[in-house]
Amino acid sequence: MIDLRQLRYFQAVAEELHFGRAAARLAIAQPALSRQIQQIEEELGTPLLRRTQRRVELLPAGALLLERSRAIQQELARTLADVRRTGAGELGKLTLGFIHSSTYGLLPSVIRRFRQLYPGIELELHEMPITAQLSGLVRGTIDLGLLRVQPGPPELEMAIVMPDPFVLAVPAKHPLAARERVRLKEVAGEPFLMFNQAEAPLLHDRVQAMCEQAGFTPEVVQRATQLHTMVGLVGGGMGVAVLPASARNLHPRQVRFLQIADKADPLHVALAWRRGHETPAIRSFRKVTEEVAAAMMP
Incomplete structure (x- = not known):
């Protein structure tokens, strides 16, 4: 079987058309080079060169081998370069699940920056609820999830990217709209908009607990998911709502967002992946996401 070293030897002779110059180029003895070419011809069962005392000429079989040898060397060089780039997190494919709210601010900026820095990584995006992301990560149908932190399967790892505190959203003409900061008990008894528990359990349970801690049960007039x-x-004007602060990125003209004075832990946006499966591409995406998130935080 002819190996890459022998192809390199033949290529040098075929390009120089002189055994002495080819041997000097390869830094080997000329007799050794001649034996290598003879072994290649014996392996192939056909002469590749016509040798005379004055010159060396390529035969048709030799010309074909030279052409293919160059192509093999070029493809090998590209393959090795791609392997190095893949190992450095600069090449490959990354399948990302993301929550809808991340598209209001964080995700578009991350994607834009990621594509600038890592054009060799194909990014496949899937909008998915948190529970679907957790399941997809365990099954391996997605590589990475952009989600809100909540208890997940032990097979997964999470890295917090940025906090997303709660704010109170009120209609622009609401009596509290001119305020910057309120306590939740100030809207006790008002019509309340609440997240659907079945489809957004994390948000529903957190908002419900905040209201109860403030001393009231919200009078829900409408439930929604997004x-x-x-x-x-x-x-x-249907009511007020406690929302993640990322809702501000929607820039609605008829809504005012007020800080909540009550003590409450913020939500956290995080990246999640299968434990032990943090690929170079995942590390590259994590780095970009963390840098973009840090630049967005006040």
Whole structure:
């Protein structure tokens, strides 16, 4: 079987058309080079060169081998370069699950920056609820999840990217709209918009607990799942809502967002992946996400 070293030897002779110059180029003895070429011809069962005392000429079989040898060497060089780039997190494919609310600010900026820095990594995006992301990560149908922190399977690892504190959203003409900061008990008894527990359990349970800690049970007049739906309903005057601060990135004209004075832990946006499966591409995406998130935080 002819190996890459022998192809390199033949290529040198075929390009120089002189055994002495080829041997000097390869830094080997000329007799050794001649034996290598003879072994290649014996292996192939056909002469590749016509040798005379004055010159060396390529035969048709030799010309074909030279052409293919160059192509093999070029493809090998590209393959090795791609392997190095893949190992450095600069090449490959990454399948990302993401929550809808991340598209309001963080995710578009991350994607833009990631594609600038890592154009060799194909990014496949799937909008998915948190529970679907956790399941997809365990099954291996997605490589990485951009989600809100909540208890997950032990097979997964999570890295917090940025906090997302709660704010109170009120209609622009609400009596509290001119305030910057309120306590939740100030909206006790008002019509309340609440996240659907079945489809957004984390947000529902956190908001419900905040209201109860403030001393009241919210009088829910409408339930919804998506953040933009909640914001739209508040802007329509249907009621008030406790929302993640990322809702501000929607820039609704008919809604005011007020800080909540009550002590409450913020939500956290995080990246999640299968334990032991943090690939170079995942590390590259993590790095970009953390840098973009840090630049967005006040």
